[in-house]
Amino acid sequence: MRKVAIIGVGQTPVGEHWDASIRMIAADAVHATLEDAGVKSVDALYVGNAYGASFSSQSQLGALIADYAGLGGVETFTTEAGDASGGAALRTGYLAVASGAVETALVLGVEKSTDTVSTAHVLARNVSLDADYEAVQGATLTALAALVMRRYMHEYGVELSAFENFSINAHANGGKSANAMYRNQIKPGAFARAPMISDPVSLFDSAPDADGAAAVILTTVERAADLVPHPVEIVASAAASDTLAIAERADLLDLRAVRTSIYKALQQAGLAQRDIDLFELHDAFTILSTLTLEAGGFAERGQGWKLAKDGQISLTGTLPLCTFGGLKSRGNPVGATGIYQAVEAALQLRGAAGANQVADARVAMIQSVGGFGSTAITHILSV
Amino acid sequence: MDTGKKQIELSERFQFAGTGEIYSYTTVQEAPEGYEDQAPYVMALVKLDEGVMITAQITDLDGDQLAIGDRVEMVTRKLTTEGERGVIVYGYKFRKTLPRQ
Numbered sequence: 001m002r003k004v005a006i007i008g009v010g011q012t013p014v015g016e017h018w019d020a021s022i023r024m025i026a027a028d029a030v031h032a033t034l035e036d037a038g039v040k041s042v043d044a045l046y047v048g049n050a051y052g053a054s055f056s057s058q059s060q061l062g063a064l065i066a067d068y069a070g071l072g073g074v075e076t077f078t079t080e081a082g083d084a085s086g087g088a089a090l091r092t093g094y095l096a097v098a099s100g101a102v103e104t105a106l107v108l109g110v111e112k113s114t115d116t117v118s119t120a121h122v123l124a125r126n127v128s129l130d131a132d133y134e135a136v137q138g139a140t141l142t143a144l145a146a147l148v149m150r151r152y153m154h155e156y157g158v159e160l161s162a163f164e165n166f167s168i169n170a171h172a173n174g175g176k177s178a179n180a181m182y183r184n185q186i187k188p189g190a191f192a193r194a195p196m197i198s199d200p201v202s203l204f205d206s207a208p209d210a211d212g213a214a215a216v217i218l219t220t221v222e223r224a225a226d227l228v229p230h231p232v233e234i235v236a237s238a239a240a241s242d243t244l245a246i247a248e249r250a251d252l253l254d255l256r257a258v259r260t261s262i263y264k265a266l267q268q269a270g271l272a273q274r275d276i277d278l279f280e281l282h283d284a285f286t287i288l289s290t291l292t293l294e295a296g297g298f299a300e301r302g303q304g305w306k307l308a309k310d311g312q313i314s315l316t317g318t319l320p321l322c323t324f325g326g327l328k329s330r331g332n333p334v335g336a337t338g339i340y341q342a343v344e345a346a347l348q349l350r351g352a353a354g355a356n357q358v359a360d361a362r363v364a365m366i367q368s369v370g371g372f373g374s375t376a377i378t379h380i381l382s383v
Numbered sequence: 384m385d386t387g388k389k390q391i392e393l394s395e396r397f398q399f400a401g402t403g404e405i406y407s408y409t410t411v412q413e414a415p416e417g418y419e420d421q422a423p424y425v426m427a428l429v430k431l432d433e434g435v436m437i438t439a440q441i442t443d444l445d446g447d448q449l450a451i452g453d454r455v456e457m458v459t460r461k462l463t464t465e466g467e468r469g470v471i472v473y474g475y476k477f478r479k480t481l482p483r484q
Contacts, residue, residue, distance in 0.1 A: 119413075119418075122415040125415075133438065137439050137474070138411060138414060138426065138440055138462070139426055147428050150407045150408065150409060151406065151451075154407070196412060198410065199409055200409075247437050252436075
């Protein structure tokens with residue numbers, strides 16, 4: 001396997017882009033990324049997208065976007081793994097370059113969440129749940145998170161307010177980023193009083209779906225050195241899976257796929273948890289952040305929320321999380337989110353994160369999660 | 384319905400009693416299309432007495448509070464309707480166990 005590096009990054013602001021279609025925001029990200037890398041063409045375009053068919057009535061995004069963005073004729077297709085589609089596309093690009101099959105790949109994540117709104121949006125999103133056993137019952141991803149969170153609070157005797165610092169931290173970081181969707185700050189105490197979406201998951205707990213497109217260009221480490229001044233190496237890429245239906249898990253509070261993919265990634269890179277300078281985790285819900293830290297070995301079981309409470313997750317903490325706002329404040333452009341994480345981590349490692357910069361960042365972990373931990377794809381980037 | 388020989392080899396039919404207890408629960412405020420008429424509705428993880436877990440709605444609460452550990456029993460109810468003239472989908476829900484004589 002060849003070593004793989006990121007030589008270009010690009011993103012559109014995350015938000016509600018009512019005046020643009022999915023191909024338009026995708027092309028914006030493609031062009032920004034080509035410009036950043038200083039290249040005019042690529043050998044392949046891999047698209048991460050989760051709900052193009054159900055939100056935007058559009059599949060076959062690869063060919064559509066390649067044509068619209070001026071890459072017509074290139075090898076291209078979509079990688080889908082629910083909300084982990086971005087991470088899955090990144091792994092597809094990584095494998096293509098590492099294997100020697102492709103020299104230069106552009107990996108794009110894109111979602112146009114606002115193409116479908118209201119109850120139709122909730123239904124369209126539910127295609128990534130277990131249709132026969134959970135979605136048919138009227139479950140939603142938020143409801144599944146709520147079921148896990150209530151059980152967690154019950155088993156460990158944890159109050160709702162214990163989770164608030166994940167959201168406060170996300171908005172503190174997002175408030176400094178021009179690309180974040182919600183740059184408002186969350187005041188201590190407001191979290192536990194916020195309106196419930198699916199109790200105990202509230203409006204201030206759950207990440208908002210959004211529109212967005214982000215991209216990275218991958219090539220070999222060898223070629224990267226000749227092309228750009230600050231290549232970022234992908235030193236690990238690992239994926240694992242768990243049941244779609246949370247009811248089928250032997251241990252509801254153990255995220256098996258999250259754990260397996262993190263430990264596989266650390267092993268590939270020859271690193272330990274303490275070596276990670278920042279972690280862009282999949283903070284769709286505070287309980288998902290909590291359980292990710294526990295499964296990943298960053299905290300003991302039942303203790304994940306304490307990392308947030310003790311302030312260790314801020315930009316100056318021991319394990320900065322969601323440094324550009326995460327899903328909660330930057331927004332969750334679902335299939336694009338895994339690529340936003342890659343772009344943000346690459347900016348941190350280049351020392352180009354501006355007001356969001358983590359000092360001396362050398363190693364970043366990013367993780368893309370589909371369902372409530374059904375698919376987990378972890379990458380480690382390093383300079 | 385059994386879908387073929389291989390399926391039969393991998394699994395066997397098992398009749399559950401349809402009783403269990405609440406393992407966790409939530410009230411869904413933002414329902415998907417087809418379920419909005421029922422919202423807000425209560426969903427739960429029910430631990431059946433045989434040991435397996437199932438995700439289902441809790442019905443017939445009539446404003447009653449639910450708690451982890453509450454005893455529940457299975458009932459057959461309408462889950463959703465596929466549009467105004469579409470198929471009505473029936474399935475299992477659970478309710479708090481009624482007192483027996």
